[in-house]
Amino acid sequence: MRHILSSFLALHWAVVFALLAFIRIDGNRGVAAALDVLGVAVQNTRFGALENAVVVALLAVALLVVAVLFCWAFVEALFSDPKNPDATDSVVRVAFISASGVLSLIVVGGAAQGINGLFMAVAVQLAALLASYVAMLAERRSALAAAVPGTGEVSAAAHMMAKAAAPALLRISGRLDTKLRPDTYLRDR
DSSP: OOOHHHHHHHHHHHHHHHHHHHHHTTHHHHHHHHHHHHTOOOOSOOOSGGGOHHHHHHHHHHHHHHHHHHHHHHHHHHHOOTTOOHHHHHHHHHHHHHHHHHHHHHHHHHHHHTOTTHHHHHHHHHHHHHHHHHHHHHHHHHHHHHHSOOHHHHHHHHHHHHHHHHHHHHHHHTOOOSSOOHHHHHHHO
């Protein structure tokens, strides 16, 4: 079974963070556009400290690294083995932790610059990241549970084996009682 929801969410977040990295490269206009994508309307605001090319490049690289991690999670979701989800889980976990860290750095930098409304926009994005992570984790767990036989099947198989072994056990014990048949004995238990 392919992880359709996990694949879609990983691809979605890869595109979102790649677009944020692309928009971020454009300096002040990129910052305004990135904040607009996050839901913050910025008008006539001057980002003095953010004009520094080093800061712009570092934030763009951080956003791009998160996008690459989500691309990797997308590929892992497509080609992973449902019986061994450990490799995919670690990639997904690192991608979501990195995304949360970058968004937290954006909040800290925005608070230092005095950008109004940034906290709520990033909080919504963090809530969406958390919901996506929970949905991906639930899908993986349900796929793993489907791949491993359930306890109902195991107990039914054990019951059938016990029914098959009961006549031999009665003969070994020497109790060949006509009132006690193995199938009725096990059915009553």
